[in-house]
Amino acid sequence: MRRGTIRLITVLATAAVTTSVVAGCSTKNQVPSIGYAVDAAVTTYNGASTLGASSGTGAVFGRVLTGFFYTGPDGQQVADTDVGTAKEVPGETQTVQYRLNPDGVYSDGVQTSCDDLVLAWMARSGKHTRTGERGQVPMFDAASTLGYDEIERIDCQPGSKDATVVFRPGKHYLPWRTLFAAAEMMPAHVVAKAVGVPDVVNALQGGDGALITRIADFWNTGWTLAPGALDLARFPSSGPYRLESFSARDGVVLVANDKWWGDAPETKRIVVWPRGTDYAAKSKENALGVIDLGAGSVADLKLDGFDARTVAGRGAEQLVLASDGVFSRVEVRRAFAQCVPRQALFDTLGKAGEPPTHGLGASVLNSRVVQQDSLYYPAVVSGAERYRGADIPAATATLASSGTAQPTVRIGYRSPDARRAQTVSMIAESCRGAGITVLDAGAPDFSPVRLPEGAVDAVLAGTGAAPGPAGSSAGVAAFAALRPGSGLDFGGFANGRYDAITDQLAGEANSTTTLNLLTEAENLLWAQVPSIPLFATPRTIAFGHGMQNGIAGPTQAGTGWNMDRWVLQR
Template sequence: MRGWRKHARHLRAGLVLLAASSLVLTACSTGGDQSGEQEIGPEEKKSSEYPGYLANSELTTVNAGSAFGTASVASQLSGRLYPGAFVSGPTGQLVPNSDLVTTHEWMDGDQRNVLYTVTEDATYSDGTPVTCDDFLLAYTAGQMQEMFGSNMPLMEQVESVACAPENKKFLVKFQPGQGGQWRSMFGPGTVMPAHKIAERAEMSREELVNALYSQDPNQLGRVAEIWRFAFGLDHFIPEMHVSYGPFALDSVGEQGEVLLKRNDNYYGDPALIDNLVIWPIHSDVSEVTQQDNLLVADAAVSEPKWFDKETMGDNFEIEDVVGDLTDSLIFSDSGVFEQQWARQAFAACIDQEEIAKVSSEASGVEVPAVYTHAVNHNDPLARTLASVTKEHQETDMDKAGQLAGMTIRIGYLGEDERLQAMVDSIRQQCEPAGITVEEVTGGNVSAAFLEMDPETWLPSIDAFLGPINSRSQYGVNAPSLARVDELRDEERQLWEDLPGLPLSAEPHTFFISPQLANAVPYTGSTGIGWNMDRWYVQDAPESAESSTSEG
């Protein structure tokens, strides 16, 4: 059993119950008719009439703690609906979100303790206070990843969470020697409204907390189902979407676009813009651009299909950026990759330099190959790991040949020509070693497909391809120059265990209208919308000094 993905095998009975009950949820939550011309919002305006942001995300759910939410980069949408306990600044630094919680950290020997205090003013948009129940729910979902379909690896480093129902304080104790990246826990879009889940499950808050503490699949089947599916946008359930950030979700349009409105119950500085429509990555935004309402876009390619350079070249400031996140393969620890040697053999036929070249050609943005797990590729400490990563920068076809005759299924979310090109490259590289690589894609593919199917005892895919934040994915102790030898040891161990394989940096191209003030490019999980509550539309461009302030 590997520490970064603790499988709770005893949950399989609960998974069968969950699969059956999810059918009931879907049948009961189809929402409104999303066909034809749809007008959204309180004034019955068309989506294209609001200020627009075209996200580099499918916009499938607001639950960024779910595996599906991670795959679809839900935090681009939910970052200012459910802000994290710490929020990312434009250079990736983690800043305490003192509007939501304050924290106090101390060590008891080698065991880290963190006391969280939710602020008295912190409330949801329906007026319900934010309490430790919400954080206990996130912790339990992260611990029981098979049942909840979650992807919050840092939760596996937690030993216990002490929370009394509806209390504003709670204590997190970590496993000895763990928790160095605790500030990345309870990140954007991962703390969901426990009171709404309790209501839908027909439980009291006390009953919910007791069930969460029990981690009993028989008590948590309905809770896990609601947490996993009820915050999806395909079958929009309005009453579930209460938020504690500066924005609240108003409605969902026919292309899956999401109308945000200012959260009037927000306890911090109010959003500067009344409404904002966030469009999914594959939206037809022609009507939005015709009305000059597309104010910002985060694209995975330098020339997206919606952009006409001849007619729109003067409408945007355009910037190609090498992203903070790393496109990586995350391996299943079931099936063909259950054994460490198999993961290492597959990695031996993959040339990261070639993958980076393919990604660069497909995106139009030059991105580097990546070999580090312990820190993000652009962290200054990454260069201190060169002595460890150098030995993994060459392919070894003899070693890869240990998997000859095997079929490896690589999955990724949706339709993505760049990711498809990367998988094709891996297929071509590994074919001489006798390895067959198959592509698995679709609108619901996520890291949850890496879990063992309780009926077949095999995963649906063997590896998932997508961008990851090394800080939250692998959870090494906080890196620093003072402990660089320990950091090298952790990197060496990650290459030995190989829970995932870094490939190349994620490319981004930002399109920013001069009408939009305070938009600052950021390529972490929340994207350029990290400070969207500070955005506002101006009649004429302001000076460079004012346009980069956070507000």
């Protein structure tokens, strides 16, 4: 089914970059290993955790840890019927029946089961908390609880292939296809073994707080990745590839999973070169077959021997602001937004080739939660008018009204990144005129957790604070990043009305009501300024000459969304 889906997307996806195919060329041989350069930061196997979602785990392990759905190249959710089927059951209460493929088995020989769904739900429901420094905090460090917190129960016999997911009465979660997705459904049997229980279903539902704490601790940190020796027993695969090794010298090595029950991958070995790699050197060494990087992020990258194109991504390049420290007063946040040269940043750094007259990448991005090619977008962004460009007199006056004199703003991002360094430089030059000093706090080991820690005042990144591929049509990460209790809310923004709006939007089918709610949400966000959207992140995506089945994926899943279909001939 996935092969057929890829054929269909090849024809229909307007954003796709397809590779040239040389037919009947008997002098070329298939390359046995393809190098894939992507600016995700490999930090964890768990794409559902805050660390995984904010570092880009899904762009690396989407074909290693599969789910009922995956993010397609246009940002849409696509059913992965190799994994199983999911369908809504008619009735007054929203109910979804999940059925895993009878042949589904992890690379370690353990059958896939509904235990994995129960673990995903419990980890992301927000129902398990513990006492923290500022009161109750979630036990599980989940990137988002959206959708999962609407589930009342999952009917699952441990080890079964069937699960019935029942939502709370009166609730209807429209984007339910974003649940139990690729890179986010973790192997429950690994957790069970680590904490010493027969299965996690009974352990999680039994109410033993100490046991649930141990499960949460493993879910949070047990799949952390760092270059070096790995205990591969903790990292079984449910997809066409499995993780073989990870080192600074050899990258993230993925090899064909011989337990995979679907179509075997066309190329048996993929080497992922994540953020921190010297991409220019790898390109010169002829070690790369596919490149998916932020446009302009690598100053000396040569693309000789590649079919390359820069496209507008689904991720929103943005500044995420702290809600305390220098930005504790909303007037300072507004003054900063007024001095940020958004139009100049788009003109200089945000264009993906010649911009279209409308749609994705057409102009400065004026929304945090609505895609530019959405029919709602033109009507919901009126609140951005006062922040269209660098208005230094207005910024100076707003700052004066705040009672804050000559503030200093430290902007952090994952370096090296030439485009983001230039972004900070342009902001610093512009805001200097308003009496705001801007410092470049980029670092190779930067993480967005430095924002709540107080080490920086703003984060420059994509949707969900991801350093590389980001964004989807559903926009779950974008909504979650502005809700308290969400792991992705690094700035600490909290607004009850915004929460109520997004709760209603999740189940709202009426287009007029949706438009009104989205307009209110964006007006509220432009009034409070928890973040400053800049532009749809431009991505440079390139395929080596001789590549077949390469289709650009400027989304949170990255261009590796169909890496199991790649064929490179040289």
